[in-house]
Amino acid sequence: MAITLYDLAGAEDDRRFSPFCWRVRMALAHKGLAVDARPWRFTEKDAIAFSGQSKVPVIVDGGKTVFDSWAIAEHLDAAYPEKPLLMATPRERAVTKFVMAWTDTVLHPAIFRIVALDIHDHLHEKDKAYFRKTREERFGTTLEAFVAGRDEKLAALRQCLTPLRTLLSGQPFLCGEAPAYADYVVFGAFQWARAISPARLLAEDDPVAVWRRRLLDAFGGMAGAARGYPA
């Protein structure tokens, strides 16, 4: 039976733009597990109230509910150890958490400064006021002011990618010769942006762009086929 994923969607059901849900989508593909990825909007708190919290990703796997992308990755390896592992050793998990911390605290904010208004513009009507209010409170300014000066913010993003670029100049994936969970954590950030923003985050010849293309093409082109702007 397919695993159910509550997956953040925009105005259209197939515009999926949560970086955290993308981690799960890629993790499920890595393990070859079927998914029923149901569109979910920010304001549909009731639909996931059974999980005991208010954010996606949430999965239902048989009788088990799991939320939080990291917990879901750990669950998938524990529940399906015979499928390709996302992280094979405690130390892989520990060091992958550094990649996740960097993604969450450096990469996501750098992208958000570019795409925050684009997110708003691609939301379902019923989510727009919620998103604007919560984000403007968090950032202490309007979405419009928050994203002003895109060229400068794009330069800052490309600068903050230096460690990733350095790494990917020497190996095809974060995880080495083949992708695994650390790759999906970082890739989720780019799928988020691609789903809702026409901004070209990367120069074509950037090793990060070459790596992104590999993951867009992975698993039969699953991520590349998702609704969004050209990468």
Added chain:
Amino acid sequence: MAITLYDLAGAEDDRRFSPFCWRVRMALAHKGLAVDARPWRFTEKDAIAFSGQSKVPVIVDGGKTVFDSWAIAEHLDAAYPEKPLLMATPRERAVTKFVMAWTDTVLHPAIFRIVALDIHDHLHEKDKAYFRKTREERFGTTLEAFVAGRDEKLAALRQCLTPLRTLLSGQPFLCGEAPAYADYVVFGAFQWARAISPARLLAEDDPVAVWRRRLLDAFGGMAGAARGYPA
């Protein structure tokens, strides 16, 4: 027989301040291997000419010469697989390289902007002109101008540590419950600074400072006993 390490030293033989040599020192301690860490100065190119290049760390292990801290780590695991492994799987090595890329391209430059002149001031007299010339050419300014505005640069360093701080708020070491190579890569940067600069890089209650203390105390307090300023 002890492994010989050519180890960058300052004015005093026991002031060892290369972040890359510290990676090796910690790696050797992790594996429980004895070391003869010989003081070496920037201008003693002849002493390591046998390695075919001009930088430390260089080790001589029996008949084998290995240079570059990463190559040395891989050598130690390959040559001593029965000793605790620095990195146990190809994926651990791959993801650890991200930690290394972050350290080399984000952390080291942030520290260098604070300590560059302190390095100069702690060098052996015969190294001072070489260091000043090569670094001033690289940075296009004097060492004095390069480090001006320490408070601002200290704030920038602490800011760039956010991913590490986030990680270490949830686990004792980068590598999880016990330290391994990813820890030593990052720790080397702090040993470098501590050896030659009185600057207090970290607030006492910073989780990064708590982690650093664990590594200063590891292996019988080896790193903590090294000549330098209070951490």
